[in-house]
Amino acid sequence: MDASMRAAIAGALIQAMYQDAKNWIVGLGKHLPILEGGAKLKRFEGPQEFWQAANAGSLSRGDSIAIRCRPSRFGPYLNSHFVSPIVGPNLGMRLGPPLIGPNPMFAIMANATSHLLPVGLSPQVDSGVQQMTLYPPNTTATGFLSILPMARDLVPTVPALVSADILPHAHWEVWLHGRAEFLESTTLVAMGLLEEDYEVIRQAGRIWFVDATNEDAKAELIAEPLELWGGLYAAGHLEFEGELPVQDVVEVFASQAQAAGHEARVVQNQAGAREVSIFSTGLRIQVATDSPFYAFHADTDFVHGFGRSRSAFDSLVSGTLEALKQLCLAKGTELHNPLDLDFTYTDSAKAYSVMRSGSAEAIRDPVALALRDWHRQRSQRSKGDSS
Secondary structure: OOHHHHHHHHHHHHHHHOOOHHHHHHHHHOOOOOEEOOEEEEEEOOHHHHHHHHHOOOOOOOOEEEEEEEEEOEEOOEOOOOOOOOOOOOHHHOOOOOOOOOOHHHHHHHHHOEEEOEOEEOOEEEOOEEEEEEEOOOOOEOOEEEOOHHHHOOOOOEEEEEEHHHHHHOOOEEEEEEEEEEOOHHHHHHOOOOHHHHHHHHHOOOOEEEEEOOOOOEEEEEEOOOOOEEEEEEEEEOOEEOOOOHHHHHHHHHHHHHHOOOOOEEEEOOOOOOOEEEEEOOEEEEEOOOOOEEEEEEEEEOOOOHHHHHHHHHHHHHHHHHHHHHHHHHHOOEEOOOOOOOEEOOOHHHHHHHHHHOOHHHEOOHHHHHHHHHHHHHHHHHHHHHO
16 A cells, blocks of 8 residues: 555545644644744744743753743943933933832832933844844833842843844834844953853853844844933043042033033032032933042933934033133143043944953943954854855
8 A cells, every 4th residue: 555545545544533633733723833944933922932941941942932021222231330320310301211010119119229220222242133132022222230239130131143124123022933043152252251251151041042044033023212311421521730629520410411401400429429410301420529530311212303302412411522622721730631531322333342351341241242252253154154
């Protein structure tokens, strides 16, 4: 009996035993693993589920996945920021979404001591390949700086490499299709981390990322872009010879904030480092009194009006630097680094350059920074295989 005859007999038996066999088989299919391109597709409702699978050992390198998320070019670089632990004299001085929770006291504390996480644009990795950060599908914030651990962990993210045709869907809620990948120690060690640092990251499960650059990568649109709030950030220091009164420096920062349309309020911490904070709604400036360091932090919706926000922020920063230069001239103080910043999130190329040359301890997400090296190594291997 040949194969076709056996198949025909089996089909007849099934029809005789189950008159609704066709409907039963279709219904069963709803509970089977989804197959895409011949491979099982693992679906995750957001970054949190992705990390749970990674930490549970449920991910394998090259797994086909779909993750529900909001992809964005805006991502965090720095591990720490020079920002006051409070938002200002009242809770309404931080823009963006409020922090809520089942405990009213937690909500009050969280809103009083949490800042929007500063983020910057990730530069293009290669022709047709872009680095992005995957945020939870329902989030309206990039995350928070806070003295409360619970507030710091509210917005989990996943680093990703995506093809250029996914870029137009930035900030949309999408099902992003790609493959699970992870970084080996050699890539992170080459960028300045120690093997011990890699082991800490590996044990935390943070060596994984999404590679959405292959032929099966795509973004299935779910909903239009929502607001996405985060912080613009810039920091610097003054190198000078001579005297420069702290009060005069603070007055420069406060007057420049007022000139930019902010109702600046000056407050000094009476304990610890006795730093001075200049607050306005959506803006905070920090001036150290025990060292010549300063920083700016502004609340920004990166989806709506980012161009205006960036322009206003850059104008405030550059105006303050020019005013500091004039102050030094008036005081007869020689300023060795006029109009110079150590770091600014509004200049992505410079920001990445600073992170590459700085200590690895300053990097918030080493995996996100190492993706460029991983892609470069992959491209080199592909060229070698083709030759």
